Amino acid sequence: xxxxxxxxxxxxxxxxxxxxxxxxxxxxxxxxxxxxxxxxxxxxxxxxxxxxxxxxxxxxxxxxxxxxxxxxxxxxxxxxxxxxxxxxxxxxxxxxxxxxxxxxxxxxxxxxxxxxxxxxxxxxxxxxxxxxxxxxxxxxxxxxxxxxxxxxxxxxxxxxxxxxxxxxxxxxxxxxxxxxxxxxxxxxxxxxxxxxxxxxxxxxxxxxxxxxxxxxxxxxxxxxxxxxxxxxxxxxxxxxxxxxxxxxxxxxxxxxxxxxxxxxxxxxxxxxxxxxxxxxxxxxxxxxxxxxxxxxxxxxxxxxxxxxxxxxxxxxxxxxxxxxxxxxxxxxxx
Amino acid sequence: xxxxxxxxxxxxxxxxxxxxxxxxxxxxxxxxxxxxxxxxxxxxxxxxxxxxxxxxxxxxxxxxxxxxxxxxxxxxxxxxxxxxxxxxxxxxxxxxxxxxxxxxxxxxxxxxxxxxxxxxxxxxxxxxxxxxxxxxxxxxxxxxxxxxxxxxxxxxxxxxxxxxxxxxxxxxxxxxxxxxxxxxxxxxxxxxxxxxxxxxxxxxxxxxxxxxxxxxxxxxxxxxxxxxxxxxxxxxxxxxxxxxxxxxxxxxxxxxxxxxxxxxxxxxxxxxxxxxxxxxxxxxxxxxxxxxxxxxxxxxxxxxxxxxxxxxxxxxxxxxxxxxxxxxxxxxxx
DNA sequence: TTGAAAGCGATACCAT
DNA sequence: ATGGTATCGCTTTCAA
Numbered sequence: 001x002x003x004x005x006x007x008x009x010x011x012x013x014x015x016x017x018x019x020x021x022x023x024x025x026x027x028x029x030x031x032x033x034x035x036x037x038x039x040x041x042x043x044x045x046x047x048x049x050x051x052x053x054x055x056x057x058x059x060x061x062x063x064x065x066x067x068x069x070x071x072x073x074x075x076x077x078x079x080x081x082x083x084x085x086x087x088x089x090x091x092x093x094x095x096x097x098x099x100x101x102x103x104x105x106x107x108x109x110x111x112x113x114x115x116x117x118x119x120x121x122x123x124x125x126x127x128x129x130x131x132x133x134x135x136x137x138x139x140x141x142x143x144x145x146x147x148x149x150x151x152x153x154x155x156x157x158x159x160x161x162x163x164x165x166x167x168x169x170x171x172x173x174x175x176x177x178x179x180x181x182x183x184x185x186x187x188x189x190x191x192x193x194x195x196x197x198x199x200x201x202x203x204x205x206x207x208x209x210x211x212x213x214x215x216x217x218x219x220x221x222x223x224x225x226x227x228x229x230x231x232x233x234x235x236x237x238x239x240x241x242x243x244x245x246x247x248x249x250x251x252x253x254x255x256x257x258x259x260x261x262x263x264x265x266x267x268x269x270x271x272x273x274x275x276x277x278x279x280x281x282x283x284x285x286x287x288x289x290x291x292x293x294x295x296x297x298x299x300x301x302x303x304x305x306x307x308x309x310x311x312x313x314x315x316x317x318x319x320x321x322x323x324x325x326x327x328x329x330x331x332x333x334x
Numbered sequence: 335x336x337x338x339x340x341x342x343x344x345x346x347x348x349x350x351x352x353x354x355x356x357x358x359x360x361x362x363x364x365x366x367x368x369x370x371x372x373x374x375x376x377x378x379x380x381x382x383x384x385x386x387x388x389x390x391x392x393x394x395x396x397x398x399x400x401x402x403x404x405x406x407x408x409x410x411x412x413x414x415x416x417x418x419x420x421x422x423x424x425x426x427x428x429x430x431x432x433x434x435x436x437x438x439x440x441x442x443x444x445x446x447x448x449x450x451x452x453x454x455x456x457x458x459x460x461x462x463x464x465x466x467x468x469x470x471x472x473x474x475x476x477x478x479x480x481x482x483x484x485x486x487x488x489x490x491x492x493x494x495x496x497x498x499x500x501x502x503x504x505x506x507x508x509x510x511x512x513x514x515x516x517x518x519x520x521x522x523x524x525x526x527x528x529x530x531x532x533x534x535x536x537x538x539x540x541x542x543x544x545x546x547x548x549x550x551x552x553x554x555x556x557x558x559x560x561x562x563x564x565x566x567x568x569x570x571x572x573x574x575x576x577x578x579x580x581x582x583x584x585x586x587x588x589x590x591x592x593x594x595x596x597x598x599x600x601x602x603x604x605x606x607x608x609x610x611x612x613x614x615x616x617x618x619x620x621x622x623x624x625x626x627x628x629x630x631x632x633x634x635x636x637x638x639x640x641x642x643x644x645x646x647x648x649x650x651x652x653x654x655x656x657x658x659x660x661x662x663x664x665x666x667x668x
Numbered sequence: 669t670t671g672a673a674a675g676c677g678a679t680a681c682c683a684t
Numbered sequence: 685a686t687g688g689t690a691t692c693g694c695t696t697t698c699a700a
Contacts, residue, residue, distance in 0.1 A: 011401070012479075013677055024687045029679060037685060054479035059458055060397035061677030064692045067345075069458065071437075079423040080614070082416070089413040092440045101458055103405075104438045106426045124393055124403065124435055145346075145388030225618050254618050261620055280414070284559050284588050285619060286595055347693055358671050363695060373669060395693030398676045
C-alpha cells in the first residue's frame with residue numbers, strides 16, 4: 001500500500017470526541033473546561049473519550065472565540081550575547097507574570113533576518129518588543145497597527161515607544177573615579193563598524209572634557225572579547241601613555257582584561273579597565289569587572305510593562321518614565 | 335463621560351476593510367494575500383483602506399483555516415545559565431530555518447513553574463522541546479497527544495523522545511589527560527541537592543577506577559560560580575592531597591578557578607581544573623577552561639529535528655541517533 | 669474580475 | 685444537566 005506513511009492524520013476535533021462519547025459538542029466543551037452544570041458520570045465519559053482519542057483543542061479555534069491569549073514577539077539581535085540574554089530573561093519573567101506568551105526571534109545580527117522576522121511576526125503576535133537596526137519606515141510598513149517598544153534606540157514616529165538608556169551620569173562617575181585614582185590619560189574602546197560613533201562615546205567625550213582630560217584617545221573594536229583584546233592592542237599602539245580604558249561594553253572589557261594579562265600589565269595596577277552593561281558575567285573574571293551597570297531586569301520589565309499599556313490603550317508611560325539609567329558599579333578592575 | 339478610557343476599541347476585521355473599500359471580504363483577502371485575479375486599482379483601494387484603518391488579520395482566524403503555522407514550546411530551566419542559553423539559541427536557529435515559531439518558557443528552576451508552564455503550553459503550541467524535572471506521569475497528563483522531546487534525560491514512555499548526553503568517553507579522556515599529566519589524586523565537584531548522584535559522577539567514577547585511582551574524592555557543590563568556589567574549599571579541606579579537579583559543569587569550574595587564584599594555587603601548575611559543557615564562556619576566563627565539551631548547537635538542532643519528525647509522523651530518529659557525545663576540549667586549565 | 673456561501677474548531681447564549 | 689444555534693475572522697471553493 002502506498003498511502004500508509006505520510007497520509008495526514010486528520011485532526012481530531014471536539015466533534016469526534018462528542019460523537020465518541022455520545023454527547024453534544026457543548027457538553028464536551030463543558031467537561032474539558034471544568035464548568036459545572038455537568039453530571040459527574042457524563043464528564044468522566046467525555047474525559048475518557050478525549051484521552052482515548054488523544055484530543056487537543058485547536059488553539060486557533062479557541063483563540064478566535066475567547067479573545068484572551070496575548071502573545072508578545074521578542075526580537076533579539078543575538079541571544080548568545082549575555083547582555084541580550086539578560087534582557088530576554090527579564091522580559092520573559094515579566095511576561096509570564098502577566099500570563100503572556102513570548103515568541104523569541106533571534107535575528108543573528110543580520111538586517112535581512114530582521115525584515116524576514118518582521119514579516120512573519122506581524123501576523124503572529126499581538127505586540128513587539130526588541131532591538132531593530134532597520135529604519136522606522138521599514139518597521140512601520142511591516143507592523144501596521146501593532147504596538148512596538150524599541151529598546152536602546154530613539155524613535156521618531158508617534159506610534160512607537162522606546163526605552164532609553166541613559167548612561168551619561170554613570171559614565172561621568174566612571175571617568176571621575178579614574179581621575180580620582182590619578183589617571184589622566186584615559187582611552188576608550190568604542191564599537192566599530194557602524195557609521196556614527198556611539199552615544200556611549202558621546203558620554204565619554206563629555207565626561208572626559210568635563211574633567212579636563214583628552215577625550216580623543218579612542219579606537220574602534222569589534223564587539224567581542226577577541227575584539228576587545230585587539231582593540232586594546234591598537235589603543236596602546238596609538239596611545240602608549242594610556243593608563244585606563246573605558247569600553248563600549250563588558251564583553252569588550254573582558255577581552256581587554258585578558259589581553260592586558262597577556263602583555264603583562266596587571267589590572268588595575270598597570271591598567272584600569274571599566275566596562276559598560278554590568279553583566280553578571282563580569283563577576284566571574286579576575287579581577288571582577290568594574291562597570292557602568294545597567295539594570296537589565298528593569299529594562300526588560302519596563303519594555304513589557306509599556307507594551308502592555310499600549311496593548312490595552314491604558315495610560316502608556318511617557319518618555320520620562322521610559323528610561324533606564326546606568327550607574328557605576330565597582331569591581332576590582334579600576 | 336465614564337466610557338472614554340479603557341473602552342475596548344473593537345477589533346478591526348476584514349469586514350470593516352471591505353465596507354470601507356466598497357468591496358466584498360473575499361476581495362480584501364485577495365488583495366492582502368497577493369493573489370492574482372484582482373484588478374490593480376481595486377487592489378490598491380483595498381490596501382489603502384486597510385492601511386488607513388490599521389487593519390491586521392487575526393492570527394487565530396487565519397490559523398484556523400490555513401492549518402500551517404507551527405509553534406514549538408521551548409522549556410528552559412534558566413535562560414541566564416549560559417549552557418541553556420546556548421541550547422536555546424541553537425534551537426531557535428534550527429526552528430527559524432523551518433519557519434517555525436518558538437515560544438520560550440523559563441521555568442526558573444522551580445518545579446511549580448514547570449507544571450504551570452505545562453498547563454499553559456499544552457494549549458498553545460504544537461510540540462514541546464526542553465528540560466523537565468517533573469515525573470513522566472505529570473508530563474504525560476498535561477501534554478496528551480503532543481510530541482515531546484526531552485533533553486538530557488532518559489524517557490520510559492513510548493510517546494516521548496529524548497536526546498541523550500553521552501559524556502562517558504569525554505570524561506574518560508579528561509581523566510586520562512590528568513593522569514598523563516602526573517595527577518593521581520583527582521577530586522570531583524558534583525552537583526548537590528538532588529537525591530541521586532549525577533550521571534556525570536558515574537562517568538567520573540568509572541574513568542577513575544579504570545585508571546586505578548581513587549574515585550571517591552567527591553564533594554557536592556551548588557551549581558553556580560560561588561558554589562564552585564565553596565566546593566573547592568570543601569574538597570581541599572576534606573582531601574588536601576588533591577591536585578586536580580573535575581567539575582559537574584563549567585560554571586562550577588570557573589568558580590573553582592577563581593577560588594584557586596584566591597588561595598594562591600596557580601592553575602594549572604598547582605591545581606588542574608577540567609569542567610563539563612564546553613561553554614563559550616570558558617574561553618573568557620584565565621586560563622581558558624579545559625572542558626569536556628558538548629556540541630550545544632547540535633543538541634538544539636537535533637531536538638528540533640526530532641520534534642519535526644514527530645510532528646509530521648515521518649520517520650522519527652531512533653535512540654541511537656539521538657545522542658550528543660562530549661569530548662575533551664583542551665584549554666589551559668589542565 | 670468579483671461576490672455568495674460554506675466551512676475551519678471552538679465557546680457562549682438561550683432554550684429545553 | 686444537556687443540546688441547538690449563532691458567532692469569532694478568515695480563506696477557499698464555486699458561480700456569476
